[in-house]
Amino acid sequence: MYKFRLATNKEFEEAKKLQYGGSPIWDIDERGDEDFALFLGKAITLFGMPDNLSDDWENMYCYEITAEDEQGNKLLLMVYHGSGGFSIAIPTQYNNIDLEPYEQAKKELVQIIESQYPTDYEWESIYYDIPENVKYTVKDGIAYIKSEFGDIDEYINGIEDLL
Numbered sequence: 820m821y822k823f824r825l826a827t828n829k830e831f832e833e834a835k836k837l838q839y840g841g842s843p844i845w846d847i848d849e850r851g852d853e854d855f856a857l858f859l860g861k862a863i864t865l866f867g868m869p870d871n872l873s874d875d876w877e878n879m880y881c882y883e884i885t886a887e888d889e890q891g892n893k894l895l896l897m898v899y900h901g902s903g904g905f906s907i908a909i910p911t912q913y914n915n916i917d918l919e920p921y922e923q924a925k926k927e928l929v930q931i932i933e934s935q936y937p938t939d940y941e942w943e944s945i946y947y948d949i950p951e952n953v954k955y956t957v958k959d960g961i962a963y964i965k966s967e968f969g970d971i972d973e974y975i976n977g978i979e980d981l982l
Contacts, residue, residue, distance in 0.1 A: 821924045823931065825866055826883040826895055834883075834895035837916070841901060841908030844929055850904065856955035856962035858905045860937025862898060868940070876946040876953055877902040886924035894924050898932075936960060 826834070862882060863869075869880035879900035886894045897908040907928065909921040943954045954965040 821886040821888055821894075821927050823865070823884050823886050823924075823928055826885040830885050830893065830895060831883045837910040837914045839897060839908040840911040841897065841899065841906045843901070843903030843906045852953065852955070852964040852966070853962040855900065855904050856957055856964060857937050858932065859900065859942075859955065860940055860957040860962075861932050861935035863938040863940060864935040865932060872942065874944050876900075876944040876951075877948070879942075879944055884928065886928065888920070888924075892920070894921055896921065896925060896928060898928070937962075 859880065862880075866882050866884070869882055872880050877900075881897055881899035884896045884898055886896060888894075894909075899906055899908065907925050909925055910916060910918065912918065937957050937960055939958050941954070941956045943952065945952055949968065952967050956963040956965075
């Protein structure tokens with residue numbers, strides 16, 4: 820059983836000595852924007868509004884989280900919203916360390932976040948690959964999504980200019 824909190828700068832700097840890799844928690848096809856919006860609201864309930872909240876949908880936020888076990892061992896995990904939605908990064912196999920504690924902490928952290936009641940918030944982001952403007956609003960435990968495409972002709976012309 821782990822206790823979770825925001826990592827200190829010192830803990831984060833120490834963890835950067837390891838190679839991390841992340842993966843989406845959910846298959847993006849089985850979960851939608853409502854789930855992503857609610858997940859952020861639940862993470863805000865536990866850890867507060869992220870300091871690095873971005874308007875880039877594929878890089879919306881990142882929480883550096885310390886997981887501490889009953890013996891005082893500390894692990895660093897990164898909870899973030901990437902190109903596949905909500906994801907968690909842990910050290911990779913290339914670090915030659917036991918990854919089982921990280922996998923267990925990751926599993927517990929997801930369960931704890933998902934069990935929270937979401938904090939109300941509103942945030943607008945852009946999925947630059949399409950381009951699509953996405954507005955997440957969570958109010959009274961319900962997610963509201965407003966999505967609209969940007970100027971497709973401008974987007975296509977911009978891609979053609981790069982080619």
